[in-house]
Amino acid sequence: MNSEYNDIKVIGFDADDTLWVNETYFREAELEFAKLLSRYETANKIDQELFKMEMKNLLLYGYGVKGFVLSMVEMALELSNNEVSNSTINSILNIGKDMLNKPVELLEGVEEALKTLSNDYRLILVTKGDLLDQERKLKKSGLTDYFHHIEVLSDKQETNYSQLLNHLDIKPSEFLMVGNSLKSDILPLVNIKAKAIHIPFHTTWLHEQVNDDETKDKAYKTLSSLLDLKTLLN
CATH class of the missing domain: 3.40.50.1000 (HAD superfamily/HAD-like)
Structure with missing residues (x-):
């Protein structure tokens, strides 16, 4: 020894x-989120703003997928000036559900x-x-x-x-x-x-x-x- x-x-x-594996799934989710919000901002800007939102919410939601999803929803509302569609919100929720159902x-x-x-x-x-x-x-x-x-x-x-x-x-x-x-x-x-x-x-x-x-x-x-x-x- x-x-x-x-x-x-x-x-x-x-x-x-x-x-x-864990972080890989978050990176994939961020890419999907950027595609959903592409009409409002560039992918790079969306990624930066989402990270800021996660940091803002960290003390409230803690770490994990659920807090990440809530931050995505809040970011979508902010980027779209509250005009994001119900369909897009539903797609964001499905991103989170997919993450939670990933195989280990x-x-x-x-x-x-x-x-x-x-x-x-x-x-x-x-x-x-x-x-x-x-x-x-x-x-x-x-x-x-x-x-x-x-x-x-x-x-x-x-x-x-x-x-x-x-x-x-x-x-x-x-x-x-x-x-x-x-x-x-x-x-x-x-x-x-x-x-x-x-x-x-x-x-x-x-x-x-x-x-x-x-x-x-x-x-x-x-x-x-x-x-x-x-x-x-x-």
Whole structure:
């Protein structure tokens, strides 16, 4: 075992874009939304304004598909000066329903890695977003039995992680977090003296992106897949 991780007893995993595909579906939905509103603005402008609307509504709706859909509806009304048709609103709602009904596509090596790691560590799922949607995806994933604990947080900041670790009686020095988002899965853990491993996904939501100054001198490792995590720890 890599001596750097000798004290690790519990491994936390992010869900979306760490265990299964998620952000890809949001990008596809944004393209469909831009097509629906193309008579009012350019695709680039619609995308920019929708992101602003999501940020404006984040504290009200939280993360997830449902808040995203409400932001699309509000954006459609604003861009059209409240003239958008009922048919278009219905199409926006159907975009959201389609997202919620997507199959769960596991990323490479996920189940194999969880199966192996669960023999030596307590595994917990630490995600954020809409509770019902995350429960649905977890059930469809077939991964539930690998986790000792499942937590859906309203946000992933240092305070959220500290409260969770305290609640589960886990010392930061004994905890390793694995995720695709530097902002949500890596930096908060490094800042509370836990370990973290970054496994990038090919696309990242603008809200989750960080600059080089934020990651400078931060102690975390980057791997290409969960299969590499097995190798690193074993």
